[in-house]
Amino acid sequence: MNAIWRVFRKEFRENLRDRRSLIASLVIGPLLMPGLLAAALSIAIHHGGRESRHPVRLAVAHSRRAPNLLAFLRQFEVRLEPVKTSRAAARHWVRSRHEPLLYVPRDFGARLAAGRPASLRLYADESDRASQEVVGRVGRVIGLYGGAVARLRLMARGLDPLLLTPIVVHPIDISTPQSRSVLALGMLSYVILLTMLMGGLYVAIDATAGERERGSLEPLLTVPVEREQLVYGKMLAASAMMLLSLTLTVTAFALTLTHVGLDRLGMSVKFDAGVVATIVLYSLPLIPLGAALMTLVASFTRSYREAQTYVPLVLLIPTLPLMFASILGLRPSPALMAVPFLGQHFLIMSVLRGQPLPAVYAALSVGVSLLPGVALVWLAGRLYRREGLLG
Amino acid sequence: MIEARALVKRFGSVTAVDGVTLCAPDARITGLLGPNGAGKSTTLRMLYTVLAPDGGEAWIDGASVVREPIEARRRMGVLPHGAGLYPNLTARENILYFASLHGLPRGEARARARQLIGQLEMEEFADRAAKGFSQGQRLKTALARALIHRPRNVLLDEPTNGLDVMAVRTLRRLLRQLREQGHCILLSSHVMQEVTALCDAVIVIAHGRVIAMGAPDELRARAGAESLEEAFVRLIGLEGPESLS
Numbered sequence: 001m002n003a004i005w006r007v008f009r010k011e012f013r014e015n016l017r018d019r020r021s022l023i024a025s026l027v028i029g030p031l032l033m034p035g036l037l038a039a040a041l042s043i044a045i046h047h048g049g050r051e052s053r054h055p056v057r058l059a060v061a062h063s064r065r066a067p068n069l070l071a072f073l074r075q076f077e078v079r080l081e082p083v084k085t086s087r088a089a090a091r092h093w094v095r096s097r098h099e100p101l102l103y104v105p106r107d108f109g110a111r112l113a114a115g116r117p118a119s120l121r122l123y124a125d126e127s128d129r130a131s132q133e134v135v136g137r138v139g140r141v142i143g144l145y146g147g148a149v150a151r152l153r154l155m156a157r158g159l160d161p162l163l164l165t166p167i168v169v170h171p172i173d174i175s176t177p178q179s180r181s182v183l184a185l186g187m188l189s190y191v192i193l194l195t196m197l198m199g200g201l202y203v204a205i206d207a208t209a210g211e212r213e214r215g216s217l218e219p220l221l222t223v224p225v226e227r228e229q230l231v232y233g234k235m236l237a238a239s240a241m242m243l244l245s246l247t248l249t250v251t252a253f254a255l256t257l258t259h260v261g262l263d264r265l266g267m268s269v270k271f272d273a274g275v276v277a278t279i280v281l282y283s284l285p286l287i288p289l290g291a292a293l294m295t296l297v298a299s300f301t302r303s304y305r306e307a308q309t310y311v312p313l314v315l316l317i318p319t320l321p322l323m324f325a326s327i328l329g330l331r332p333s334p335a336l337m338a339v340p341f342l343g344q345h346f347l348i349m350s351v352l353r354g355q356p357l358p359a360v361y362a363a364l365s366v367g368v369s370l371l372p373g374v375a376l377v378w379l380a381g382r383l384y385r386r387e388g389l390l391g
Numbered sequence: 392m393i394e395a396r397a398l399v400k401r402f403g404s405v406t407a408v409d410g411v412t413l414c415a416p417d418a419r420i421t422g423l424l425g426p427n428g429a430g431k432s433t434t435l436r437m438l439y440t441v442l443a444p445d446g447g448e449a450w451i452d453g454a455s456v457v458r459e460p461i462e463a464r465r466r467m468g469v470l471p472h473g474a475g476l477y478p479n480l481t482a483r484e485n486i487l488y489f490a491s492l493h494g495l496p497r498g499e500a501r502a503r504a505r506q507l508i509g510q511l512e513m514e515e516f517a518d519r520a521a522k523g524f525s526q527g528q529r530l531k532t533a534l535a536r537a538l539i540h541r542p543r544n545v546l547l548d549e550p551t552n553g554l555d556v557m558a559v560r561t562l563r564r565l566l567r568q569l570r571e572q573g574h575c576i577l578l579s580s581h582v583m584q585e586v587t588a589l590c591d592a593v594i595v596i597a598h599g600r601v602i603a604m605g606a607p608d609e610l611r612a613r614a615g616a617e618s619l620e621e622a623f624v625r626l627i628g629l630e631g632p633e634s635l636s
Contacts, residue, residue: 006491010480017479017520215475219536221441222469223492224461387442 003225007233011207012240021202025241029195030248037191038256056134058102059083061090065104066120069145076141090123100124100134115153186326188352189345190319192249196283197290197315199245200238204294207234209307218390228381231295235377238291246283250276275351282347285366288373289340293318295380299389321345337361340369392417392452392575393438393467393544399446400433407433409599410447415577415592417543420570422590423579424623430599431579432472435548438577439469451544465493468542472549474533476521482532483508483517486539493540500539507535510568511561527558534565545569547578551585563589583620597627 015021055077063070063082070080085093087103094101103121111118122138124131151161208231211217220230254271297314301307321342330336332346337357343365350357383389393415400408408430415421423431436442438449440460448455454462476485483504490500508517511531516524521532530550537545545566551559566576566589580586586593587607594604603610603626614622 002494003492006488010477010488010491014477014479214478215471215473216477217475218436218441218471219469219474219489219533220492222439222464222467222471223489224464224494225492226461390441 003229004233004236007225007230008236008240011203011234011237015203015206015237015241018202018206021206025199025202025245026248029198030245030252033191033195034249034252034256037187037253038260040187041185041257042260055079056137057081057099058134058138059093059097059099060102060104061085061087062104062106065106065108069142072145072148073138073141076137076144078138078141087121090121094123094125098125098128098131100131100138102138112149185352186322186345186349188253189348190322190326192246192253192279192348193283193286193322193341193344194315194319195249196242196246196286197294197319198312200242200287200291201294201311201315203234203238203241204291205298205304205307205311207237208295208298209301209304212390213304221390227384231380231384232377235288235291235295235380238294239287242287242290243280243284246287247276247280250279271352278351279348282351282362282365283344285369285373286340286344288377289318289369290315290373292373292376292380296376296383299380299383332357332361334361334364337364338368340365340372343368393421393449393546393577395434395438395447395449397447398434398437398444398449400430400437400442401445407599408437408444411596411599411601412447413594413601413604415544415575417575418570418573419591420566420576420578420589421592421594422586423577423594423596424583424586425579425581425596426627427581429581429596429627431581431596432548433599434596435546435577435579436471439467439471439546440464441471465540466542467544467546468537468540470530470533470537470545470547470550472552474529474536476524476529476532476536478522479520481518481520482513482524482528482535485521485532486535489536490539495540503539503541504535507538511535511565526553527555527561530554530558530562534562538569542574544575544577547576549579549581551580551582583623595623595626602626 057079058073059081060070061083063080073080083093083101085101085103087105090101090103101123103123105119105121108118108120120142122135124135126132126135147164150164154161154164211220221227254273254276258271293314294311297311298307301310318341321339322345324330325336325342325345330342332350337343337346343361347357347362347365393413395411395413398408398411399406411430411434413421413423413434423434425431433442437444438451438456440456440463444457448457450456451463451466454466456463476482477488480488486504486507487500490504491497495503508514511534513528513531513535516528521529524532534550537547550562554562566578569576570591578590591606592604593607593610595602595610603613605613610626611622614625
């Protein structure tokens with residue numbers, strides 16, 4: 001037992017001294033990811049109501065040729081900017097300025113007055129998302145204007161303008177900030193759990209593949225300590241880094257999300273220290289599983305580089321269900337709670353939404369996470385007895 | 392004292408060590424001499440319990456490396472081939488880590504580390520991170536690490552490989568000191584001069600078998616050769632001396 005503690009202390013201390021590892025496990029994951037996700041959430045919340053209201057800009061060539069149409073456009077928050085360009089140069093103008101251009105041909109007024117189709121040319125690069133939005137808006141407004149003109153023409157000929165509108169569809173947007181942020185919020189548990197795993201990644205690799213590559217494994221195996229205890233100590237160090245990384249990440253989320261505005265995200269609880277502690281507590285049972293998994297995979301690789309390739313790849317497998325959970329909108333059920341990582345996802349979401357799950361669900365999740373964890377820890381210990389370990 | 396009886400080790404279909412029996416007494420420097428791939432390192436690795444023998448037995452001061460490996464490890468200090476350090480720890484911390492794993496009380500470990508650092512002339516770099524150490528500095532640190540628990544038996548695998556003259560001298564002086572204090576020292580080498588200069592007894596290994604053993608002079612006499620080098624070549628039946636170093 002003492003030896004495990006000594007190995008742990010040394011591995012943990014050495015890891016804290018390694019700048020590269022510290023940045024990877026305690027800065028990029030716990031600080032950068034919550035920041036990015038908060039930004040994504042913030043966009044999701046504010047984006048919805050924005051589209052129809054905020055004005056768009058539209059460059060117009062020969063605006064004098066269509067004064068009524070342009071006045072109509074202005075009413076719908078289209079800011080017109082008269083420019084001078086010939087029809088031949090219009091394409092070039094759009095390409096160089098990256099914004100759409102409405103070109104009013106010389107005969108526009110005359111054809112309109114004569115009751116014949118009058119054409120407008122709307123130049124735009126439709127592969128550009130901002131241009132797409134402008135084209136859509138402008139197209140709709142011009143369509144409205146055309147409809148109004150058509151009705152006036154019918155009325156002038158003594159016909160009922162309603163003949164032109166046999167069907168009316170009313171799209172009603174009921175999206176709320178909460179529903180718009182569902183996907184991004186589902187990412188939260190994914191980020192928390194993946195960052196937790198990543199926190200232990202470096203120690204797990206360094207203590208196994210790294211130790212062998214440096215040639216310090218063989219001397220280590222000559223000390224009067226059972227080999228299992230050595231690897232237990234190493235896994236304990238990885239676990240400690242994971243715990244550190246997990247706590248930091250959840251705390252960072254608490255700070256950034258409170259800033260974004262929790263009520264809009266559909267979180268009915270305050271993201272306070274109690275919630276942070278609960279999320280950490282629910283994620284805790286995954287730590288032995290993660291540490292042992294990474295240590296096992298890294299022990300099988302032949303070199304440090306190989307371990308750096310394979311271990312993160314293996315970590316994708318248990319965390320992949322989380323991606324699908326939020327995309328497919330899965331609801332917690334006993335069967336799903338019994339999937340490690342997925343169960344934690346539901347628990348974390350329930351804490352954030354303030355809708356507690358049955359205690360049985362929590363117990364189930366803890367059990368199915370701890371059990372394979374303990375089994376893998378034992379397996380990693382057995383593996384360290386193999387001679388092949390020396391490579 | 393280190394004793395081995397009929398040690399066998401196979402890797403797949405290759406028999407690396409094929410019935411090695413040897414004895415390295417206390418207060419002697421015993422050399423395992425043989426060309427590369429003769430089975431020296433594999434023999435040593437079985438003795439210091441990193442590999443388990445497929446046959447035979449070995450004892451470190453009477454503790455069986457097969458049945459009580461932990462007890463055997465307590466009784467020896469090991470300098471494996473190319474012994475690596477922890478780059479983010481200082482030399483002193485590297486040494487103290489092994490002291491703690493050997494179960495030395497902290498105060499005693501510190502005092503012993505200080506003593507070894509003085510003895511091996513390591514003061515200059517003792518508290519620097521091991522990251523940029525030279526070959527010689529690495530060897531000294533690894534040696535101090537191997538000796539921290541005052542082992543009666545010291546095993547060294549090709550200790551002089553890649554060292555400069557000064558470092559080799561320090562090492563030889565230290566090994567002679569240990570011999571005078573009554574320690575049992577067993578080292579492997581493929582360099583003739585090394586063994587002649589240092590060892591009291593030589594065990595010649597080739598193709599996984601012990602071919603001859605005895606004092607350097609005895610071996611010379613037995614092979615009827617002028618120099619130990621010539622004796623060595625005749626004993627192991629090599630074509631020319633160039634394959635030795």
